[in-house]
Amino acid sequence: MIHFYHVTKRFDRYSTALQDVTFHIEKGEFVFLTGPSGAGKSTLLKLILRQIRPSDGQIVVNGRNLSAMKRSQLPYFRREIGMVFQDFKLIERMTVFENLSFILTVLGLPPKEHKKKAYSALRAVSLHHKLNAYPLQLSGGEQQRVAIARALINDPLMLIADEPTGNLDPDLSKDILQIFADANLRGSTVLLASHDRDLVHRSSRRVIALDHGSIVEEKQAAPEKAAPRSESLFVNW
Secondary structure: OOOEEEEEEEEEEEEEEEEEEEEEEOOOOEEEEEEEOOOOHHHHHHHHHHOOOOOOOEEEOOOHHHHHHOOOHHHHHHHOOEOOOOOOOOOOOOHHHHHHHHHHHHHOOOOOHHHHHHHHHEEEOOHHOOOOOOOHHEEEEEEHHHHHHHHHHOOOEEEEEHHHHHHOOHHHHHHHHHHHHHHHHHEEEOOOOOOOOOHHHOOOOOOOOOOEOOOOOOEEEEEOOOOOOOOOOOOOO
């Protein structure tokens, strides 16, 4: 699903964000990308979305070599990815429904399907009763859940999140993590970037740890008793 082959990203001769990074994430996996601030997590996610290009190496996502992809193909490629941004990126002048409907319009779905899809996505994050609220009428945790609903609305092949629990309390973080776990059970491949060590340790999922732009550790962990998958990775960093 996501394959990095000796990927390096330099912004200039003094700044190397990623250095010789190689890893593979298979379809249906749930993987944490972790490490301290400045480790290269956000750069790696931008490379997957083809927002930026690697300086060296190759990236293949869902069978597509991103270096060979034409600009005209990018919108269709990104429709397969649900992205949860660190700063939510909700449009304040639009209601919750209008924020989700806007994405469905971009995805090319007919208007008659918008309300059903939006309601279903919001119900998955327990916010269906906020359909007509504006973002500024919501708490930070509620805004984050709307952003997740927007990412989930088209049942994406891949769900990518950049620090989705960064400003939330532990109970809300647990709820958000469960939403991603449910999406994974429905078939989405999940890559979740987080520097929250406690969250990562509790999850017992596969972990790729970055530091100063390099993968520093990637270990196998004991599987969770209730997990449907037989393997996971765990890391101490």
